[in-house]
Amino acid sequence: MTQVYGLPQDSRRAGGIAVITLPKTILNVRYQGRPLLIETGVNSVNHVIFGIPLSASVGTLQLQSSNGPIDIEVKPYKYAEQRLTVKNDDYVNPKQEQLDRYAIEAKEQNDIYASFTASQWEKFPQFIRPTAGKFSNSFGRKRFFNGEERAPHSGLDIPAPVGQKVIAPAAGTVVATGNYFFNGNTVMIDHGQGLISMFCHLSKINVQKGEMLTQGQLLGLVGKTGRVTGPHLHWGMSLNNARIDPQLFLSP
Numbered sequence: 001m002t003q004v005y006g007l008p009q010d011s012r013r014a015g016g017i018a019v020i021t022l023p024k025t026i027l028n029v030r031y032q033g034r035p036l037l038i039e040t041g042v043n044s045v046n047h048v049i050f051g052i053p054l055s056a057s058v059g060t061l062q063l064q065s066s067n068g069p070i071d072i073e074v075k076p077y078k079y080a081e082q083r084l085t086v087k088n089d090d091y092v093n094p095k096q097e098q099l100d101r102y103a104i105e106a107k108e109q110n111d112i113y114a115s116f117t118a119s120q121w122e123k124f125p126q127f128i129r130p131t132a133g134k135f136s137n138s139f140g141r142k143r144f145f146n147g148e149e150r151a152p153h154s155g156l157d158i159p160a161p162v163g164q165k166v167i168a169p170a171a172g173t174v175v176a177t178g179n180y181f182f183n184g185n186t187v188m189i190d191h192g193q194g195l196i197s198m199f200c201h202l203s204k205i206n207v208q209k210g211e212m213l214t215q216g217q218l219l220g221l222v223g224k225t226g227r228v229t230g231p232h233l234h235w236g237m238s239l240n241n242a243r244i245d246p247q248l249f250l251s252p
Helices: 096-113
Strands: 017-023 037-039 045-051 059-063 070-074 081-084 142-145 148-150 156-159 165-167 172-180 184-192 195-202 218-221 232-239 242-244
Touching (some): 045 232, 045 242, 096 172, 096 184, 096 195, 172 195, 195 218
Parallel strands (some): 081 142
Antiparallel strands (some): 017 045, 037 045, 156 232, 165 218, 172 184, 195 232
């Protein structure tokens, strides 16, 4: 497969992305002391690609750099609501042993989200869809399970039949696989510089931790494992430890 390059879409909202063009002379761009993804390119500018946390309030976020602060204006954006009926009460009101299991799994995932590899991006890859199907309007959606409010949905759901192929949307290294309480069978890929993708509810995992994947390589099959109401792929993206809308990485 020929690699296609292209910056993600700039959408300055909670759960969105800011693509910032800076002279190469401006160095050490950070957010809350942590490094950010930079496309170095071949011209006289760099592109800083910053994931805006889904929890961010409307207003100004400030990045730090060798040339002083860089302000990012977060715009209002209204996400949808979703009310679901989950028959298995363990997924709505888990027992203590299930909560203990989830705490261990959540720490493992959060440690990966907070990681940062030192590789430099000369050109940002154009991501492709991980599986076929119509995208639901699910990212950022405020969710209610059996009438109880939960955290906003931090990924994109793609309804698809069990057994449909799931492929790597860009090259990267598999940093975790496993069967998790809420997410079911899951694969996490590190694409470099704090950019992590997650694929949940799989019926089968076809890769193993440490494996280096090329764009388009099979990583698993769609399923309905974990907390689900039907078969689908949950595709999550995290950049600088902020959960962001995966659609912004695709060609508009």
